[in-house]
Amino acid sequence: MQYSQAVAPVSGRVIPLDDVNDQVFSSRKMGDGFAIADPTSGEVVSPVDGKVLMTAKTGHAVGVAGGDGLQYLVHLGIDTVELEGKPFDIHVSKGDTVSAGEKIATMDLNAIKEAEKDPTAVVIITNSKKKLSEVIVATGDAQAGDLVAEPVAKREEQDTAKPAAASEERPADLSGFDATAWEIIKGIGGAENVRSVTHCITRVRFSLKDEDRADDSHFEDLDGVIDVVRAGGQYQVVIGPDVEDVYEAVEKQLGNTGEASDTEEKKERPTTAWGWFKYGFSELIGVITGSMIPVIGLLAASGIIKGILSLLLTFDVITEETHTYAIINAMSDAVFFFLPIFVGFTAARRLGADPVIVAIIGGVLTYPSMLEIAESEGENAILGMQLNADFFGLPFHMANYTYSIFPIIVAAWAASVIEPWLKKIIPNIVRMIFVPLFEVVIVSLIILLLLGPIVTFISTGIANIIQGIYDLSPTISGLVIGGFYQGLVIFGLHWAVIPLVAQDIAATGHSYLNAIISATMVAQGGAVLAVFVKTKIDKLKGLSGPAAISAFCGITEPAMYGVNLKYGRVFIMASIGGAAGGLLTGLLNVNMWGFTGSLIGFSSFVNPEGLDSSFWGYLIASGTSIVVAFVLTYLFGFKDSDADPDKAREVKKVRLGNREPAGTK
Template identity: 35%
Template sequence: MSDNRRIAEEIIEAVGGQENVLSAAHCATRLRIMVKDKEKIDQVKIEDIEKVKGAFFNSGQYQVILGTGTVNKVYEEVTKLGVGVSTKAEQEKEVAKSGTVFQRAIRSFGDVFVPIIPALVATGLFMGLRGLVMQEQILALFGMAPEDISENFILFTQVLTDTAFIFLPALVAWSTFRVFGGSPIIGLVLGLMLVSPSLPNAWNVAGGGADPIMFLGFIPVVGYQGSVLPAFIAGIFGAKLEQRIRKMVPDAFDLIVTPFLTLLVMITLALFVIGPIFHTVENVILDATVAILDLPFGISGLLIGSLNQIIVVTGVHHVFNMLEISLLESLGNNPYNGIITASIAAQGGAALAVGFKTKSAKLKALAMPSALSAFLGITEPAIFGVNLRYGKPFIMGLIGGGIGGFFASIFGLKATGMAITVIPGTLLYLNGQILLYLLVNVIAIATAFVLTWMFGFSDKMLKENKSDIL
């Protein structure tokens, strides 16, 4: 019997057997199991299974952290056991019915923005590469100066770096329609209407080069290039309106009437009501965020770096995707990224200290890969598998994140993109800040490592902890 087969069998047995499993799915790092009765789950037994890096119950799903690659192999064995399977999307439809109103709202928010992130990651990398090749020192290696760069090359780089933000409302509206049950293509068209070239360009209006169109003498109408919140709110209302219209219209006329009425009503509301109101709200949120990030003496970095991973544990961290997108669109950079990178790196440093200090072969085999995962930007294995299990390492990681965040703020780190951190995140700091970025990571990791080694962990905790690893 293969190891993965045995692990699959042990997991199913520990969650109450096949009769207690409704379905199984997986994401990049976790096996997601929907169970009939969560009281039948043996948490201690689950955490004692080889290759399991942690497990927790969240909004109708029991999520077993296995790590990238491993989760695919174990899931394949789970399906061979005859367990009911479903896609992650199908499970999300079920879990959407569970949890508090706040939890469901945050989950929907994440579902909207997570699919957009890869495009913004690529855009950020393009910005970083452009910043690198445009540096005088780099150009000098090829006997060139900035004025030698052709206009056609600049135009090409602008296509790479500006397109996603120009059409951001289209991406947001498309994804929002998809999540809230509308037709994604209608959402896409609605979003494109919000950035129609027939409307005054938002950036030109903001720069004083154009004036908004005034309807009824007091309603300013502009394009919403780079805007997020108006498209998000319009997407929610549009998806619900489409559903309502579709129920009322006879099937023979659905293809013509439903999209016509949905787009007519929603672009009217979006331009005259939703846009002006929520663009103002968006600016207020952005101004407040910038004000917090601009707090003197590194206070913002200390606070955000210390608290970020607590927010990750609660699962509401997807809220900040919108803020990072707004920062990139408005400022052209992302000062938030360097701070949260410190918080992520520090949790890896704490897990690394546990791995080095423990004499337990199994805990060492769990902690070391978990630390590596954190250094690649994924903290769940380190948090749920090691640091939170023993408590103090997690706290030491929070302290390390605060110290690292403090220096990120003091140094004024500004990423060219979002969503990648620690080692992969170096690509976002090819704008001349890479050495400072590396220093911040080293400070965060070293602080968490030393504090965990000295005060945060000893093998005595293995016996004291209910889910001890021996």
Template identity: 35%
Template sequence: MANKNYTQLAKEIVQKVGGKENIVSVVNCMTRLRFVLKEENRAKDGDVKEIKGVQGVIKQGGQYQVIIGTHVNEVIKDVQKEIGDLPPVDNQTDMKLMKDGSTFNRLFKVITGCIMPSLGVMIASGIIKGLLAVLTTVGLLTNTDGTYLILYATANAAMYFLPIIVGFNAGKVFGCNQYVTAVIGAALVYPDIIAIKDAGTAISFLKMPVVLMNYTNSLFPVILAAWFAAKVEKISKKIIPTMLQLMFVPTVTLLLAVPVAYLAIGPVMTIISNGLSAVVMAIFNNFPIFGGIVFGAFWQVMVLLGLHAAFIPVLFNNLFTLGSDPVNAILGLTVWALAGVSLGYALRIKDKEKKSMGFGNMVSCLCGVTEPTIYSIALPNFKLFIAAFIGGGISGGILAGLGGRMYSFVGDGFFRIPAMINPEGLDVSFYGFLICAAIAFIVSSVLAFVFAGKETTKKV
């Protein structure tokens, strides 16, 4: 779509989602406008879907997501011009929106709210890690070189100090002072405490024993600690006089939240998260091929239905705490399967405009953006989605059987490849992923070509 049409597109979208007065906030990802609405039922789904330039609508995780395509970063500029400066959202409204929906939806809101703002820097860290692994494997760097050490610090900092980053984001999610929750995260990874833990020295707080654990790379302890801090802050503001709140509300919050995090929240959440990871790993250790087939075939459907919210916390935790994850490796293959569907569709279709769309969607998939293929090709002709299920399932089963793992947090498509490089050197995860990505792509493209059928090949 030409840039001159975005103003009209923006006006129609804002109008159909209930107008400016119904919009709490709007951001964008790679392909979607993500609205938080005051009243979601005021948005007219059917009318939004009919807008020229809109590929679909998803309601997920408390967001009203309007699928635009890879030019969404241009569209949002006109949307923001249309809505102007939105009034600030107070903590009570923010928390009410956070509490809406099912348990899974609320959990999904919290996890995404704590992770998504930092997604770009995490992906950058993963790419740099993959680059370092390649450079050391081919002998251009050693792990004692100054260049390597500086780049390694750059790549590892975001994950090592993850509690600080997540703590800052969690403050916004729970309506708490973000600098306070960031300091809580920093306290959990304070070097002197980590050194005491590594030395095996026992410590106590006010004569209460502290179970020391390593919270670097951790996700859940600081999230729950931030939630607790938000409760403390809210109560403190009711008790402490307004003129003293600037100094003493953060003081009281930190004095209570950090010790509670060390005494209770941290150990409990670490045990729970490690337990969840152990369950997933046990399944993949005992039934790897079955798990690979299920996740490879049906992950995209889980995402469409919102069922993936149940798995997201575990997948994040595996990668952040264990350093690798077999499930994330398999999920990367589903993108290659959809790219294959786009190619098969493009080769079979006769209409020039749709053929061009198919090839364009294939490129988008290979760059990690699947929504155009899902909503303009696969869903309108569900047999093509089945082609992706089969390609993803076969390749997922093979990769799981080989023991493939993902080692860092990056994007999809070609950008997933560096994440498959073991920091200790190229192994079956890397080579297996390349082979299985090719299998997913080829199988899905062939089946999509076959499944497209006469109706798809008609000229429009």
């Protein structure tokens, strides 16, 4: 592969890295490159055509991703980070497109020298170790914009169609999660094929540049990996309970590849209406997933605490007037009450806005005086919403944003659009103060006055539609949802439903829909438990036992991808069990007051006002789901020959008197 030549970012004397008076740069620990000593001008230009990857808050460095995949870091001066940005002024923002020789920054050479710092400008190619054999540097005097360096590709880089690490053997010193991570990266086409990576409760989710380079067969029988799924614009590697450890190992081995590449190369934009719909839906699911995953565990834990608190009240262990009740209630309710703050932080991180600023905006939405306004009545209404507030005489609907999710996700999106614009127009020297100032004011007003009421109206409407369908026939709704919900999990589409459940619980304190979903979880566990009991294959028994426990704890992916989907009839029997449990859940009007379902979430079915029929209905429906799924799977859904055809063949040979079955060789 032929890489583009780089130009001098400033005018001065071009020197090799060996001559730079800094051990980190001269040792090439950060990568290969070159430097400009004794700059004669403070104007700084881009070394290549590309897009801005990053700008340091202190203004002393700019990262640019070249169109050929190389990543350049322009570092202005040695140890100039200590000057806190005073001699620098950056003229670009992350995501901007720049051309080689285009002005990107200025630096005050006199101020740098007065501070007794070396003004040498260093250009580092941060991914040179992976891509380059050397950088040929033309030393001597040069003007900003002159060609001064030629990156030379490694020999293996000449074959760009070849997946990275395809012919490599795993290093002998890698073991455990590190070995699993290495194999995963190899299977998806190498680190250079990764655009970004995240994880959920059971899966490591990759956004790849080219999904065709990922080899599904590589993951068959790979220790530590249950299955792989291509869905929602992601390549999802199903791990199970060890997902966080594997993700950390993957992230460590990828380094900055995933994050940098996300800016370096955008997804190909669709050209048809259907393409745009799929693209938009994929992006929406990605945002919801990235926003909700970090708080799902908190919601689950809080739901369990709520259930325990209800039991303590039911059996008169404590009363609502005691300080004990107040403390436990705060533990159980805080994550729901302040949900906009937490989701704002995670959504901003997913969308590229400042997480702290968006979390502050979430604080604005949940501020006590805002709640008082939301509880007041207005004289007029629009779309059924009371105009109960005004801003400088402009009337608007002030909703109660505590316990809400979608308005703050929209706020994070608005911040991701406004923040880069503010950074462009606000000088670097005052950016630290005025970007947060204007961003909080602008986004807060946009949400409070316009987008918040609209999103609240839409999300409330969707919730009412779902509730209306359920109210028409709880029994039929339970049957249909119970039979098909886990099908959404296959493609990761359940993330479109989870926020609705969380919002429903946060707003009303309960969720009939979540009660049906709980029945589908225990059904998957019942089916894989039958496999565990029936199989004589040690490896399958070792996989299905933990998977059953995981499903009874509310996480069905290990059961589904490890066993049930792999042996298709098992999943069908589990779905029938889910339909039976869902039918009874609807028939008995089972309600749910917590977020955590399945068997571990039994306390979520305890009514805070006292133990009622929902709890007993939950036990009946869950028991039915397990029994139906277990019995059907044991009798009709699975036999060892499904998992080991060779063993079945040997059995046939014995029955035929050691003769080969017809049609075999």
